[in-house]
Amino acid sequence: MKKTIKIVTAALAAWILFCGSVFAEGNFTYQGENNLFSESFDSRTIASNSNGATVEQIDGRDVLKLSGENAHLSMKETDTIEYGFSADIRMSDASSGSYAGLSIGEDNSGAYRLLIYPKEKKAKILKNNTILAEKKVDLGDWNNVKIAVKDGIIRAMMNNAVVMTVYDATPLSGMGSSVNANGLTAYFASVSLETESSYYYENFESGAVYSVNSDEIRPAETKGDTSGEWVVQVDEGKNVMTTKGYSAYSKIVYPFAKKEQSNSSAVVLNMKNSDWNAEDGNGFSIYSRYQAGNMSYRLRFYGNSAVIEKVAPSNVVTALATSAKMNISSKNYYEVAFETINDEKGEVTLNAYFDGKLIVSVKDADKPYLRGDYAVECTGEVRPYIDEINCISITEPMYKLYAEGRKQKAVDVYFNDDRVDTTVIMEGTQALMDAAKVAELAEVTVTSNTESGLVAEKYGMKIEIPANSSVYTVNGNEVDMQATAQVINGVLYVPVRAVLEPFGATVSYDDEEKKLNITYDSTLLVNSTIYTKDNVILALEPDAKAIRFMKILGSEVSILGDENPIWTCYYVDNNVRALNATNWVDTSQASFPISYGQRWDMGNCTANSLQAEVTGTSYDENTGKLTIDYSHKDSDVTMYFTLSGQNVYIDSTVKNKSEYPLQFIESPTGWRVNYSKNNTVIVDQIGYAIEYENVNFQQYTEGYMFNGFIVNGDNPFFVHYVEPEYGKSDKKIRATQSEMKGPQENKGFFTTKKGTVVWAEQGESRDAMKVSIGVYDTLKDAAVEWCESNYPQMRTLDEKAQESIRDKMPHSYQLFSTFVKFKDMKKFADALPGMPMHHIGNKTMHKRTDKNGNEVGDYFDPFPNYFPPSEIYGTEEELADAIGI
Structure with a gap:
């Protein structure tokens, strides 16, 4: 439901400080309406000054009933005339001339009245008994009616549409309010009085460009051609004001009835624009x-920036301030505000806001413009779409008020980039929507959608969501939804992720922008072979040669296979040997320098699951273990997927049948990770990440600390590998693709790759490194499992750190980042939860020695917990400050 922006008036400031602000829901980012009085009649008592009034129950709620001639009930006397008065009204037994309505500004001399005549289907604004404005209206069973007064401007709204606005040059000053009925039976519910600060407001729901009945405040249009005519049309299911087409020039001016009303004011638009980058x-x-003679301030949007300009006579334009570049979409509606404030020095402050953020601000002290109107304008190949426009009075800069009001912005929903007209309820970081709407988006078959819960099926998967529960089932497996399904006004609201993500959708919530983005390919899982166990969904291509989709429920991450092979074997054939005889390759043969064993695609030296034959598939539903056997002329491969809890464990065994040595097998191959845009992804990095009890010597110097580490909300998603291979003295090796300089120097010593095995000659079999994919409650849980799997002998931080700073240091999760100094890491502190353990680029923390104790260069410690650190990164104090708790 659209609502007018309200900003609390100075007279109410002390009351707010005492009682606390009350903010209303709506489409605007800023909401500052302050409730003065509300009545739901649930106490079933009414004031003694009533005439023909009783309290009854209709449609499950308590309502006030007025019947007879001149029925009247006084509601509340306020300390200001500038307020809005609204109620839900239902009328029956009407005859010609009978009416029901609201009175405001009431005292012994009269009142402003908004009266609804059901027989005539008319609404009238009256001052005492004089009609100021009237209009034909559409009526329903119940009608929401509102009258608002601000400094002589009276506005009438019905069912969220502004229907009439009129100006009274000699306004009333009474402060009472009442509900009225005459010649019919009227029912009133949800009566409310709220502060009013809008001099001018339109939401175009009536279908008209403006609703004004008074010349003093009627908008004035100018246009360069017929395409510049302002019209109302439907966009994304709502009425908006736009131009007929692209015009060379089109402007509409919104005047103030009194010029002093513009002293401290703002114009606020809820809008989108066809091209912010014009x-x-x-x-x-x-x-x-805005004044005649081109005397005005202008906030102009072009090139994805905003500039505040001063326009002088003869159209001399001076740029006063420019915003930074913004990332703005032409598909989205934003709240744009331009604020001008006079101060006691005779200077003017100008502030521009974009969706609640102050984007540019400047003060003008050089013969500033102290009075004038508001206007909007488009020029060239640009069309605005304005959903609401609001000219308001302010008592303090809006940035102070936006801080509270932003929290009340309604969430916008986009499905495959198209806006969806629906209501979203947020529970923490989880979004809930009407179950019927979510099911429609997922294209699922709904077998039950009641106040008891939702049951739906698709692709052989069945989801059951009970009402008032945070746990649901997917094919009988219980899963935590991280939010509770709720019934509100008889409608079941369910967590969006719980319904959509099992079927392959990606759901992302941007709290800053209050935007829910859903991406879904409804054909993704068609004809897939789907396996489910606990919180895991694994979907393979029908021939079991590629992963199509993997989802660990409880995580905001989904994995798409993109039809890439489940596994790929890499061999070192003669072509590869020749091309990699030295560290560098002629650029005529390769587009970039390569190292030994890396350019497998230069020869006929790979095999993958897409080229192989599947010779057997078995799945144990009890253990969640899937086994797939493949046969290729160069290798036999067996893949194992174990689905357990919130983890997937991937193993592979390979037998080399080729005449060429098998350097390694990679599995899975080339997946793509989808995740929320606000989440942090730490991608592949070469990290020298080997941990030894004896740090004086490293047999292998290259390694991946981990392949992927995704921080998503409260549940980190983590991928790591466990190696079965050992180096000299049975030390566990952690390594990746070769960076060695040639076969003569390094014969027989090849490093492993993610999910890989070390060298296998023809006829030999090897087990690949084990891949673990999981979701953890905390990053520390993920770190502990990784460390225990890969380095069970690793010492703790407390064992390694100097005693003087142990209490300042974190106690362990991994973040791999590239930086220059410790102090540069501080930017991560606020972005990541828990206790970070930073891993430092490809540079080193310590000097390295060979097996004889000779210094041979820098040594990289993957865990920054040997001290003192290398001075190139900074001091111990800077390190403690950067990653301390």
Whole structure:
């Protein structure tokens, strides 16, 4: 439901400080309406000054009933005339001339009244008994009716549409309010009085560009051609104001009835624009202090930036301030505000806001413009779509008020980039929507959608979501939804992720923008072979040669196989040997320098699951273990997928049948990870990440600390590998693709790759490194499992750190980042939860020695917990400050 922006008036400031602000829900990012009075009649008592009034129950709620001639009930006397009065009204037994309505500004001399005549289907604004404005209206069973007064401006709204606005140059000053009925039976519910700060407000729901009945405040249009005519049309299911087409020039001016009303004011638009990146000379503009003779301030949007300009007579334009570049979508609606404030020195402060953020601000002290109107303008190949426009009075800069109001912005939902008209309820970071709407988006078959819960099926998967529960089932396996399904006004609201993600959708919530993005390919799992166990969903291509989709429920991450092979074997044939005889390759043969054993694609030296024959498949539903056997002319491969809890364990065994040595097998191959745009992804990095009890010597110097580490909300998603291979003295090796300089120097010593095995000659079999994919409650849990799997003998931080700083250091999770100094890591501190353990690029923490104790260069410690650190990174104090708790 759209609502007008309200900003708390100075007279109420002390009351707010005492009682706390009350903010209303709505589409605007800022909501500052302050409730003065509300009545739901649930106490079933009414005031003694009533005439023909009783309290009854209709449609399950308590309502006030007025019947007879001149039925009247006083509601509340306020300390200001500037407020809005609203109620839900139902009328029956009407005859010609009978009415029901609301009175505001009431005292012994009269009142402003908004009266609804059901027989005539008319609404009228009256001052005492004089009609100021009237209009034909559409009526339903219940109608939400509102009258608002601000400094002589009276506005009438019905069912969320602004229907009439009129100006009274000699306004009333009474402070009472009442509900009225005459010649019919009227029912009133949800009566409310709220502060009012809008001098002008339109939401175009009535279908008209403006609702004003008074010349003093009627908007004035100018246009360069017929395409510049302002019209109301439907966009994304709502009425908006736009131009007929692309016009060279089109402007509409919104005047103030009294010029002093603009002293401290703002214009606020809920809008989108066809091109925020228009070239200079084109674009969308908002004018403040607009006067004849080109005297005004202008907020102009072009090139994805905003500039505040001063327009002087003869159209001399001076740029006062420019915002930084913004990332703005032409598909989204934003709240844009331009604020001008006079101060006691005679200077003017100008502030521009974009979705609640102050983007540019400047003060003008050089013959500033102190009065004037607001206007909006588009020039060139640009069309604005304005959902609401609001000219308001302010008592303090809006950035102070936005801080609270942003929390009340309604969440916008986008499905495959198209806006969805629906209501979202947030529970923490989880979004809930009407179960019927979510099921429609997922294209699932709904077998039950009641106040008891939702049951739906698709692709052989059945989800059951009970109402008032945070646990649901997928094919009978219980899963934590991280939010509770709720019934509100008879409608079941369910966590969006719980319904959509099992079927392959990606759901991402941007709290800053209050935007829910859903991406879904409804054909993704068609004809897939789907396995489910505990919280894991694994979908393979029908021939079991590629992973199509993997989902660990409880994580905001999904994995798409992109039809890439489940496994790929890499062999070192003669072509590869020749090309890699030295560290560098002629650029005529390769586009970049390569190292030994890396350019497998230069020869006929790979085999993968897409080229192989599947000779057997078995799945144990009790253990969740899937086994797939493949046969290829060069290798036989067996893949094992074990689904357990919130983990997937992937193993592979390979037998080399080729005449060429098998350097390694990689599995899985080339997956793609989808995740929320706000989450942090730490991608593949070469990290020298080997841990030894004896740090004086490293047999292998290259390694992956981990392949992928994704921080998503409260549940980290983590991928790591466990190696079966050992180096000299049975030391566990952690390594990856070769960076060696040639076969003569390093014969027989090849490093492993993610999910790989070390060298296998023809006829030999090897087990690949074990891949573990999982979701953990905390990053520390992920770190502990990784460390225990890979380095069971690793010492703790407390054992390694100097005693003087142990209490300042974190106690362990991994973050791999590239930086220059310890102090540069501080930017991660606020972004990541828990206790970070940073891993430092490809440079080193310590000097390295060979097996004889001779210094041979820098040594990289994957865990920054040997001290003192290398001085190139900074001091111990800087390290403690960067990653301390």
